[in-house]
Amino acid sequence: MPRMTMIEAxxxxxxxxxxxxxxxxxxxxxVGYFGGVFRCTAGLQQKYGRSRCFDTPISELGIVGVAIxxxxxxxxxxxxxxxxxxVYPAYDQIVSEAARLRYRSAGQFTCPIVIRMPTxxxxxxxxxxSQSPEALFTHVSGLKVVxxxxxxxxxxxxxxxxxxxxxxxxxEPKRLYNxxxxxxxxxxxxxxxxxxxxxxxxxxxxxxxxxxxxxxAGSAVTVLAYGTMVYVAQxxxxxxxxxxxxxxxxxxxxxxxxxITASVKKTGRCVVLHEATLTSGFGAELAALVQExxxxxxEAPVQRVTGWDTPYPHAQEWDYxxxxxxxxxxxxxxxxx
Amino acid sequence: MDERxxxxxxxxxxxxxxxxxxxxxxVVIPRAGTVxxxxxxxxxxxxxxxxxxxxxxxxxxxxAVGPWAGTLTDEEVAAGLRHMMTLRAFDARMVTxxxxxxxxFYMQHMGEEAVSCAFxxxxxxxxxxxxxxxxxxxxxxxxxxxxxxxNQIFSNEADPLKGRQLPIxxxxxxxxxxxxxxxxxxxxxQAVGWAMASAIRNDHRxxxxxxxxxxxxxxxxxxxxxxxxxxxxxxxxxIVNNQWAISTFQGIARGGSGTFAxxxxxxxxxxxxxxxxxxxxxxxxxxxxxxxxxxxxxPTLIEHVxxxxxxxxxxxxxxxxxPKTESDAWPLGDPVIxxxxxxxxxxxxxxxxxxxxxxxxxxxxxxxxxEAERHGTLxxxxxxxxxxxxxxxxxxxxxxxxx
Ligand SMILES: Cc1ncc(C[n+]2csc(CCOP(=O)(O)OP(=O)(O)O)c2C)c(N)n1
Ligand SMILES: [Mg+2]
Numbered sequence: 001m002p003r004m005t006m007i008e009a010x011x012x013x014x015x016x017x018x019x020x021x022x023x024x025x026x027x028x029x030x031v032g033y034f035g036g037v038f039r040c041t042a043g044l045q046q047k048y049g050r051s052r053c054f055d056t057p058i059s060e061l062g063i064v065g066v067a068i069x070x071x072x073x074x075x076x077x078x079x080x081x082x083x084x085x086x087v088y089p090a091y092d093q094i095v096s097e098a099a100r101l102r103y104r105s106a107g108q109f110t111c112p113i114v115i116r117m118p119t120x121x122x123x124x125x126x127x128x129x130s131q132s133p134e135a136l137f138t139h140v141s142g143l144k145v146v147x148x149x150x151x152x153x154x155x156x157x158x159x160x161x162x163x164x165x166x167x168x169x170x171x172e173p174k175r176l177y178n179x180x181x182x183x184x185x186x187x188x189x190x191x192x193x194x195x196x197x198x199x200x201x202x203x204x205x206x207x208x209x210x211x212x213x214x215x216x217a218g219s220a221v222t223v224l225a226y227g228t229m230v231y232v233a234q235x236x237x238x239x240x241x242x243x244x245x246x247x248x249x250x251x252x253x254x255x256x257x258x259x260i261t262a263s264v265k266k267t268g269r270c271v272v273l274h275e276a277t278l279t280s281g282f283g284a285e286l287a288a289l290v291q292e293x294x295x296x297x298x299e300a301p302v303q304r305v306t307g308w309d310t311p312y313p314h315a316q317e318w319d320y321x322x323x324x325x326x327x328x329x330x331x332x333x334x335x336x337x
Numbered sequence: 338m339d340e341r342x343x344x345x346x347x348x349x350x351x352x353x354x355x356x357x358x359x360x361x362x363x364v365v366i367p368r369a370g371t372v373x374x375x376x377x378x379x380x381x382x383x384x385x386x387x388x389x390x391x392x393x394x395x396x397x398x399x400x401a402v403g404p405w406a407g408t409l410t411d412e413e414v415a416a417g418l419r420h421m422m423t424l425r426a427f428d429a430r431m432v433t434x435x436x437x438x439x440x441x442f443y444m445q446h447m448g449e450e451a452v453s454c455a456f457x458x459x460x461x462x463x464x465x466x467x468x469x470x471x472x473x474x475x476x477x478x479x480x481x482x483x484x485x486x487x488n489q490i491f492s493n494e495a496d497p498l499k500g501r502q503l504p505i506x507x508x509x510x511x512x513x514x515x516x517x518x519x520x521x522x523x524x525x526x527q528a529v530g531w532a533m534a535s536a537i538r539n540d541h542r543x544x545x546x547x548x549x550x551x552x553x554x555x556x557x558x559x560x561x562x563x564x565x566x567x568x569x570x571x572x573x574x575x576i577v578n579n580q581w582a583i584s585t586f587q588g589i590a591r592g593g594s595g596t597f598a599x600x601x602x603x604x605x606x607x608x609x610x611x612x613x614x615x616x617x618x619x620x621x622x623x624x625x626x627x628x629x630x631x632x633x634x635x636p637t638l639i640e641h642v643x644x645x646x647x648x649x650x651x652x653x654x655x656x657x658x659x660p661k662t663e664s665d666a667w668p669l670g671d672p673v674i675x676x677x678x679x680x681x682x683x684x685x686x687x688x689x690x691x692x693x694x695x696x697x698x699x700x701x702x703x704x705x706x707x708e709a710e711r712h713g714t715l716x717x718x719x720x721x722x723x724x725x726x727x728x729x730x731x732x733x734x735x736x737x738x739x740x
Binding site: 029030032033034037050051054055056057058059060061062085086088089124125126127128129279308309310311313314315316319320 | 345346348350354441442492493496499500501502503504506518519520521522551552554555556557582583584585589590592652653657658715720721723725726727730737738
């Protein structure tokens with residue numbers, strides 16, 4: 001099977017989708033001729049022409065707004081916001097328009113668009129290249145939210161998202177583009193070519209939205225994670241010798257509650273991880289659900305390890321990022337309680 | 338069957354891409370000295386042409402000609418040259434420092450030095466700039482210490498912004514320099530608000546907004562123009578058209594409007610285009626617009642026509658999307674060379690003097706860098722504290738951050 005980085009897998013997903021369905025169009029800032037600042041759309045303009053893959057003016061509102069209009073016509077835009085940190089000018093179009101179109105028009109108009117954007121920190125990108133805004137989207141009824149953690153999933157999930165009849169926010173952890181970064185910033189990262197999940201089939205396949213995957217089976221404590229934090233959790237569990245069950249949520253909305261409750265009922269302990277800030281983060285939703293559905297099975301309070309409630313700093317990146325040390329401490333605390 | 342021609346999508350493309358030979362004849366450039374200089378209280382309707390021309394002072398021989406010439410003394414021009422040379426040397430050192438891992442990121446000004454350096458000389462202390470990341474000339478020409486800029490770039494223990502911001506996203510309130518945002522366009526409309534505040538308080542101070550060609554597509558740009566127009570805000574709104582927005586050529590943001598300056602016309606805002614590689618022209622136009630603002634005559638939109646010679650940032654390689662020779666073919670030349678030739682022609686400068694000045698400037702920059710590095714670089718030496726990360730989110734740290 002071919003080996004792909006996450007970038008190549010994402011590109012392959014769009015290639016496959018565009019090849020199968022003429023309604024799929026791809027656009028965004030620097031997306032056309034150049035192929036995107038992370039090169040996720042490289043070659044698509046040459047292959048499918050300028051009408052189906054093109055550069056846009058720097059207007060995130062414009063990018064999302066025209067995508068909604070195209071979807072109303074019957075196209076399936078898969079658009080790129082250069083960094084998740086730049087999605088805010090489009091927030092009104094996403095929240096008030098894309099998310100509600102089906103509902104408010106009683107199904108006359110729908111919005112099958114995918115909004116891709118690199119998310120997360122770990123690249124010394126400061127506050128405008130590092131944020132994790134997933135909770136701003138999971139809070140909005142009508143949106144689906146996906147965060148892949150490896151090339152194979154990224155491709156299958158992206159094809160599923162493009163084929164989905166509703167708007168999907170597709171957050172790509174940029175620190176995982178080239179390899180499974182585990183938070184040990186002082187060590188080299190294994191490239192995807194040396195990782196089993198870097199084996200990606202060439203053609204069409206999907207990974208269903210709404211299905212989590214157990215990355216490490218264990219019996220001591222359940223770890224709920226997505227994106228980069230999946231690998232941080234693996235490193236922390238390994239280093240602490242804790243038999244954690246690590247669940248990669250993959251889709252935050254719709255959420256695979258069955259996978260979560262089955263695991264927490266088995267382990268009786270739960271640690272929730274994300275890079276995003278703590279307060280009103282998606283971890284709060286996860287902790288609440290675990291409490292509602294697994295209360296009588298819990299042996300310890302649910303722990304959360306997240307970014308701090310500050311803007312994302314530059315120099316203090318590794319003090320901010322919830323790395324293996326902080327995650328390991330939470331695992332140990334969950335075990336002791 | 339419908340026999341009418343079918344619709345098709347228009348997607349603009351630059352005339353040349355890697356492998357093609359750049360053709361500078363496509364840029365229509367009026368001769369220096371030919372564009373009239375209207376009085377500052379002119380009715381905007383009468384100067385609509387200026388949005389489609391290019392105001393230029395320095396001719397090919399280095400002579401300052403025409404009605405826009407003569408706004409600076411020889412000494413001031415020589416100082417201006419030194420500012421541009423300093424900015425260029427500063428950039429060269431910091432690009433190298435980034436390659437050496439002393440910082441994570443840098444953005445240079447190569448080719449655009451005249452725009453911010455000359456504009457600064459038309460402002461007074463107390464005025465406020467709302468810059469993008471490509472106007473460090475405002476700081477250099479305004480006398481802001483280079484070592485403080487470098488401390489910010491290195492995110493070290495002496496970083497005035499405490500390690501919180503991406504390198505080059507300076508903030509220098511006392512030097513009329515608003516905190517730079519990484520989110521494009523946001524500052525443009527804020528500049529209008531600052532100017533409105535000055536008007537509300539019957540002050541004398543004015544503000545200056547800055548935006549790149551690509552970023553004019555953001556809604557903030559259009560909001561800025563409508564507010565400036567409605568409240569006749571004392572603001573100068575600058576578009577730096579360096580032809581590129583990362584890999585995207587200016588035609589994508591400009592669309593069918595001919596020029597960026599022309600965007601002002603629909604708002605009734607006087608709009609001027611200036612040769613952004615001509616230090617004297619930039620200064621003259623800036624002075625005109627600043628006077629308009631200060632005399633409560635309202636906003637001006639200026640398009641500085643220039644060229645981004647270097648990469649977009651240290652994360653970019655332009656050879657993937659434009660011909661390598663495009664910058665050599667750029668018809669407006671190099672701002673430093675053009676001003677140098679002018680000073681030589683005036684008899685107050687020489688090749689020899691220039692070489693000497695280059696060495697002096699580099700020495701000053703290196704001395705500042707040595708001093709900054711004593712306070713640390715991104716991964717070595719003195720660092721801002723972890724406390725700095727938690728402070729300043731609010732005036733008073735709330736309980737949930739103190740835990
Ligand atoms: C809201 C927002 N969208 C996208 C970006 C990413 N980005 C950074 S610089 C840039 C190009 C800007 O081009 P231009 O406005 O012409 O300024 P220049 O870099 O040429 O000075 C882009 C797209 C951003 N920083 N903010
Ligand atoms: Mg530009």
